[in-house]
Amino acid sequence: MSALSNILLVDDEPLLLSSLSRVLRLHYTVFTAENGVQALDIIQRNKIKVIVSDQRMPGMLGHELLGKVKDLSPNTVRLLLTGYSDLDAILNSVNAGQIFRYINKPCSVEKLREMIELGVQIHDRIVSMQNEAKTETPAKPATEVAKTAADPPATLLFVGYTPAEIQKLTSKMNVRFIVEHATTLDEAFAALNRVSVSVLISDLNFGEHDGIDFLNTVKKEFPHTVTVILTDIVDATMAIRSINEVQVFRYITKPVSEDSFARTVEEAAKKNRTYQSTPHQNIKLTAETISPDQAFQTSAEKLRAKLVAARIALTKSRS
Amino acid sequence: MLGNLQKYREIIISVALFLILDLSVLVVSSITTGQLESDAVAVNLASRQRELSQRIVKTLLQIQIAQNAEHSIEEPQNELATTFKIFDETIEGLRDGRLVTGGDYKTVMLIPVETDSAKVYLERAFLIWNPFKEKLFRVIAAKGTVPKEDLQDAVEYASNNNLLLLDLMNFITSEAEKKLSDKSNTLRTIQITGIIAALINFFILLFHFIRKLRSQDAEITRYSENLEKMVDIRTRELRTAQEQLRATNISLERAKYELEVLNSQLEQKVEERTAELKNTQTQLIQSEKMAALGQMVAGLAHEVNTPLAFVKTNLEGMSEFQKEIFLLVDESEKLCESLKNDDMENLDKHLVQLAELQERLKKANTIQDISDMLRESLTGMDRIQELVMNLKNFSRLDEAEYKYADIHAGIDSTLLIANNIIKNKARVVKEYAPKLYAECYPAQLNQVFLNLITNAAQAIEREDGEIRIKTSIEDGYAVIRVADNGKGIPKEYLNRIFEPFFTTKPVGQGTGLGLSICYQIIEKHSGVMQVESQVGVGTTFTIKIPVKQKRDGGAATEIVRSRSSNLQMA
Ligand SMILES: Nc1ncnc2c1ncn2[C@@H]1O[C@H](COP(=O)(O)OP(=O)(O)O)[C@@H](O)[C@H]1O
Numbered sequence: 001m002s003a004l005s006n007i008l009l010v011d012d013e014p015l016l017l018s019s020l021s022r023v024l025r026l027h028y029t030v031f032t033a034e035n036g037v038q039a040l041d042i043i044q045r046n047k048i049k050v051i052v053s054d055q056r057m058p059g060m061l062g063h064e065l066l067g068k069v070k071d072l073s074p075n076t077v078r079l080l081l082t083g084y085s086d087l088d089a090i091l092n093s094v095n096a097g098q099i100f101r102y103i104n105k106p107c108s109v110e111k112l113r114e115m116i117e118l119g120v121q122i123h124d125r126i127v128s129m130q131n132e133a134k135t136e137t138p139a140k141p142a143t144e145v146a147k148t149a150a151d152p153p154a155t156l157l158f159v160g161y162t163p164a165e166i167q168k169l170t171s172k173m174n175v176r177f178i179v180e181h182a183t184t185l186d187e188a189f190a191a192l193n194r195v196s197v198s199v200l201i202s203d204l205n206f207g208e209h210d211g212i213d214f215l216n217t218v219k220k221e222f223p224h225t226v227t228v229i230l231t232d233i234v235d236a237t238m239a240i241r242s243i244n245e246v247q248v249f250r251y252i253t254k255p256v257s258e259d260s261f262a263r264t265v266e267e268a269a270k271k272n273r274t275y276q277s278t279p280h281q282n283i284k285l286t287a288e289t290i291s292p293d294q295a296f297q298t299s300a301e302k303l304r305a306k307l308v309a310a311r312i313a314l315t316k317s318r319s
Numbered sequence: 320m321l322g323n324l325q326k327y328r329e330i331i332i333s334v335a336l337f338l339i340l341d342l343s344v345l346v347v348s349s350i351t352t353g354q355l356e357s358d359a360v361a362v363n364l365a366s367r368q369r370e371l372s373q374r375i376v377k378t379l380l381q382i383q384i385a386q387n388a389e390h391s392i393e394e395p396q397n398e399l400a401t402t403f404k405i406f407d408e409t410i411e412g413l414r415d416g417r418l419v420t421g422g423d424y425k426t427v428m429l430i431p432v433e434t435d436s437a438k439v440y441l442e443r444a445f446l447i448w449n450p451f452k453e454k455l456f457r458v459i460a461a462k463g464t465v466p467k468e469d470l471q472d473a474v475e476y477a478s479n480n481n482l483l484l485l486d487l488m489n490f491i492t493s494e495a496e497k498k499l500s501d502k503s504n505t506l507r508t509i510q511i512t513g514i515i516a517a518l519i520n521f522f523i524l525l526f527h528f529i530r531k532l533r534s535q536d537a538e539i540t541r542y543s544e545n546l547e548k549m550v551d552i553r554t555r556e557l558r559t560a561q562e563q564l565r566a567t568n569i570s571l572e573r574a575k576y577e578l579e580v581l582n583s584q585l586e587q588k589v590e591e592r593t594a595e596l597k598n599t600q601t602q603l604i605q606s607e608k609m610a611a612l613g614q615m616v617a618g619l620a621h622e623v624n625t626p627l628a629f630v631k632t633n634l635e636g637m638s639e640f641q642k643e644i645f646l647l648v649d650e651s652e653k654l655c656e657s658l659k660n661d662d663m664e665n666l667d668k669h670l671v672q673l674a675e676l677q678e679r680l681k682k683a684n685t686i687q688d689i690s691d692m693l694r695e696s697l698t699g700m701d702r703i704q705e706l707v708m709n710l711k712n713f714s715r716l717d718e719a720e721y722k723y724a725d726i727h728a729g730i731d732s733t734l735l736i737a738n739n740i741i742k743n744k745a746r747v748v749k750e751y752a753p754k755l756y757a758e759c760y761p762a763q764l765n766q767v768f769l770n771l772i773t774n775a776a777q778a779i780e781r782e783d784g785e786i787r788i789k790t791s792i793e794d795g796y797a798v799i800r801v802a803d804n805g806k807g808i809p810k811e812y813l814n815r816i817f818e819p820f821f822t823t824k825p826v827g828q829g830t831g832l833g834l835s836i837c838y839q840i841i842e843k844h845s846g847v848m849q850v851e852s853q854v855g856v857g858t859t860f861t862i863k864i865p866v867k868q869k870r871d872g873g874a875a876t877e878i879v880r881s882r883s884s885n886l887q888m889a
């Protein structure tokens with residue numbers, strides 16, 4: 001009981017703050033702020049493990065506040081409460097990596113506690129990992145040299161696009177990539193089992209199968225693969241799920257310029273390399289993959305079965 | 320002209336010839352006629368000489384007789400003198416040509432004889448006359464009585480020579496006559512020749528003209544044939560043209576008919592399109608309403624969501640605390656039981672447990688929390704209730720009639736509905752009149768207020784945004800002013816903002832129908848809507864509606880027209 005974790009709640013409705021702090025007070029040291037300015041002030045003066053902010057607030061909007069928090073206190077895990085908000089803000093915050101999870105408002109106390117608890121755990125692991133890294137400091141430059149010395153070409157897997165589209169998308173790339181493509185999910189799983197995919201570029205529209213579930217399955221089996229969603233589905237729920245369930249690296253809506261797409265893919269490949277070269281990052285990675293949302297369990301299970309089948313088929317064909 | 324002259328040359332020459340011929344004949348014949356006249360005079364006088372010579376002889380004899388009878392000789396003497404004089408004149412005239420006394424004692428011109436034989440005869444006559452003249456002269460000159468010998472001499476000479484003289488005169492006369500007939504023959508010949516020549520000329524001309532006419536006729540015939548041909552061709556051409564024309568006419572008729580059909584179709588199409596447009600317009604108005612509604616609903620959802628969120632949290636919290644309370648109740652019941660039963664053993668135990676529980680609750684401040692939670696939840700429920708009430712007020716779907724309604728209440732409920740839009744942008748300052756009621760469709764007026772307030776909030780770009788709502792009553796009109804300190808409206812837009820679809824906002828944010836709907840609603844209320852704006856300073860919309868509606872809308876509309884000087888509508 002000695003040290004309760006510090007959490008910060010931000011909402012322009014004082015009665016919501018008071019009700020939330022009452023139910024969280026037993027487990028956390030609860031700070032509250034009624035607007036962004038107050039919140040930033042608290043963040044600077046206290047070590048806050050998790051911040052939960054409402055999106056719609058006078059003055060500073062929630063995602064703007066969390067963007068600033070990311071700079072001020074990078075280890076603070078950021079949760080956004082979205083009751084009613086516009087899609088642009090969500091998509092932007094997804095791509096700026098500002099938010100750990102989106103929480104729909106109103107949310108049950110139980111679910112909120114669960115999210116906050118997850119946030120606290122991740123925070124703690126990241127901090128401990130950083131501490132370990134600090135003690136291992138001398139080794140670092142060597143790895144970096146090694147990393148830059150020999151970069152094997154990264155493998156890109158496109159799922160759900162026509163060859164012409166892929167041709168066009170890859171036309172402006174400066175770095176050499178190995179390009180794989182799949183039109184069905186079966187083909188995608190086969191490819192994932194066959195080669196080590198660095199960046200998965202996927203659409204979300206696969207008819208009977210839920211795109212997010214597909215990515216979720218991939219994420220669990222191949223945690224190092226970085227996911228980029230390129231789709232014409234513009235939908236707030238999808239965007240939120242792609243963060244909450246898949247921790248998508250980027251959510252891009254079509255049409256996209258070849259230049260900016262090339263840049264995104266290069267960044268994604270770099271991220272994939274850091275995952276592979278610094279094993280400590282894996283902690284964060286696994287922590288992030290703890291999915292709190294089990295709503296699409298059955299659908300995900302079906303996909304997992306597909307993956308297993310693909311793997312079996314592959315081993316059979318190899319032997 | 321020259322060509323024409325050339326063409327008429329023949330005619331001109333012929334006519335000239337004819338004229339010259341005739342003229343010369345005329346001249347010749349007139350000359351000849353003149354000569355004939357003088358010739359006739361000569362003939363006449365020459366023949367008179369015979370008579371005169373006989374008369375001379377006779378008067379001589381009369382004188383002799385009278386003298387013999389001793390009568391006066393004066394009368395025959397005078398006659399002799401006269402006769403003598405005329406004879407002498409004439410014979411001289413015949414020889415030399417001179418004026419002589421004619422038959423009726425008129426003076427005529429006598430021309431000399433021309434033929435040689437006549438001249439010879441005249442010579443011989445003079446040879447006789449000259450001695451006779453002397454002898455006669457003495458008879459005439461004698462006074463009273465003529466000397467006998469003179470008279471005898473004269474009579475003897477006369478009777479000796481008279482016949483010869485007479486013959487000579489005869490010769491001369493016949494000579495003159497011959498000449499005269501010669502001349503008249505010549506004249507006749509000339510005249511006949513002239514006539515013949517004229518005739519020839521005439522015939523030549525005639526022939527010529529006939530030929531000419533005939534050739535002209537032929538030409539004319541040819542021409543006319545040609546003409547006929549041409550006319551034929553032309554006629555045919557004309558006929559074809561006519562047929563073509565008729566065909567064209569027919570096709571024109573058809574085209575006209577088609578046009579008429581098209582026209583009617585067009586009219587129908589226009590009607591259809593108008594209907595479609597009207598439909599689209601209503602749809603658009605509907606969509607603006609829907610957009611407004613959507614915005615409102617989204618806002619409302621947020622407004623309801625917030626109290627709902629904390630009420631729910633409180634209830635969840637309370638259900639957790641409830642377990643503690645139940646434990647406490649349970650423990651107290653057990654304590655009571657032990658007390659009743661004098662079960663000292665358990666009483667002690669329960670007492671300790673109860674104390675522990677109480678301590679825990681006290682430490683967690685649960686009791687206080689529960690009362691707070693209840694109070695706050697009730698506040699939340701009140702807020703939700705108020706929102707729902709206002710929503711009902713705002714829409715007032717049940718009212719289709721004019722109602723004497725509280726304008727302030729309408730504005731307030733609108734502000735509540737729009738709170739979500741306003742609260743991040745501006746504070747609201749109300750400057751209300753003590754009381755403001757007006758006859759109106761309250762739901763529609765609320766729509767106007769919502770539009771104006773939304774526009775105001777959307778126009779605000781500064782930190783200290785302010786929306787000032789001022790109401791008053793001015794000569795029977797309820798006046799509502801909505802002023803903001805937003806970005807203002809540029810002059811060039813000021814008379815366009817009431818146009819349907821005029822918007823400066825991006826797609827999805829503005830439909831451009833808000834103000835045009837407001838305008839319609841205010842117009843329906845026989846009211847006026849005005850706008851004043853200054854870029855960078857702010858905008859004020861003023862609406863005025865009559866507190867009491869006139870039952871016949873006409874006059875009120877007049878007021879609207881005349882008063883809405885600041886307002887232009889497309
Ligand atoms: N209070 C205001 N301040 C500045 N501009 C305004 C204001 N109200 C209306 N406007 C201008 O008038 C236009 C038309 O308004 P409106 O008919 O309500 O359509 P919308 O709001 O959908 O654009 C707006 O796009 C805006 O440019």
Ligand SMILES: [Mg+2]
Pocket residue numbers: 770773774829833834
């Ligand atoms: Mg508007």
